[in-house]
Amino acid sequence: MKNETSTAFFDLSLLFFGTIAGLILAILTVPFVEKNAYLSIITPTLLIFALPGFVYYVFARNKKVIKEKSIRPLSKSDIVLEILFYLFLFFAGLLIDFGISRILESMPYEWAVAETKKAEETGFFIREIMSDTSGWWYGIIAFAVIPAISEELYFRYGIINVIDKFIHNKTATIWSVAVLFSLIHFSAIGFASRLTLGVIFGYLYYRTGSIKWPVFLHFSNNFFALLLI
Numbered sequence: 001m002k003n004e005t006s007t008a009f010f011d012l013s014l015l016f017f018g019t020i021a022g023l024i025l026a027i028l029t030v031p032f033v034e035k036n037a038y039l040s041i042i043t044p045t046l047l048i049f050a051l052p053g054f055v056y057y058v059f060a061r062n063k064k065v066i067k068e069k070s071i072r073p074l075s076k077s078d079i080v081l082e083i084l085f086y087l088f089l090f091f092a093g094l095l096i097d098f099g100i101s102r103i104l105e106s107m108p109y110e111w112a113v114a115e116t117k118k119a120e121e122t123g124f125f126i127r128e129i130m131s132d133t134s135g136w137w138y139g140i141i142a143f144a145v146i147p148a149i150s151e152e153l154y155f156r157y158g159i160i161n162v163i164d165k166f167i168h169n170k171t172a173t174i175w176s177v178a179v180l181f182s183l184i185h186f187s188a189i190g191f192a193s194r195l196t197l198g199v200i201f202g203y204l205y206y207r208t209g210s211i212k213w214p215v216f217l218h219f220s221n222n223f224f225a226l227l228l229i
Helices: 002-028 037-063 076-106 110-129 133-167 170-183 191-208 212-228
Strands: none
16 A cells, blocks of 8 residues: 555656656747747647656556556447447537637626637637648647647546546546646636546546547547638
8 A cells, every 4th residue: 555655656746747847848948939830839738748748658658557447348338328428528518618608709808808819819820820731731730649649648648547546536537637638728718628528538548448549539639620620
């Protein structure tokens, strides 16, 4: 028990200090990347999420501190129910976000107007980057490939395993990490859909015992979202 506790705190420290190091590096690199739109997008993601996530991934795999999730074979009815559950969460998140965006648009407060304007500017910025062939491919890499790998390594592989060592409750772990995952994007618009996606990615990780499926689903979501912008 003592060994498990020390391992949990060591893992927490590894991820915490890795994140701090990534934040410091991201701040230090701002003068070098701020004039390049492409680098200014991917550099913070790589340093803040990919760096500590990758270090944790290598550490966990080499030291074998991550226990394999217990996986029972799924029947056809189980698969159908899980897919329906994921779809329900996904569309519920979209519906809630639609309501939030409509409410914010109707509110006269400065912060509400700022949130709506920020969302519009983000959409315009992405469309501008992806306006030609080379920009389109860069957009896929910057907004779909890199975030999917970086954020899933950090949240689903890193944080979810660290929290699981402390609270030993799958549902609480998945939802708490999903909340953090949504909050870290610092936007009220899209909060619910990011939250439900985080829950889906978390359950998928627990169910399969592999990080590759959340990464694939995360990439697919971002990819199709880009096509709709």
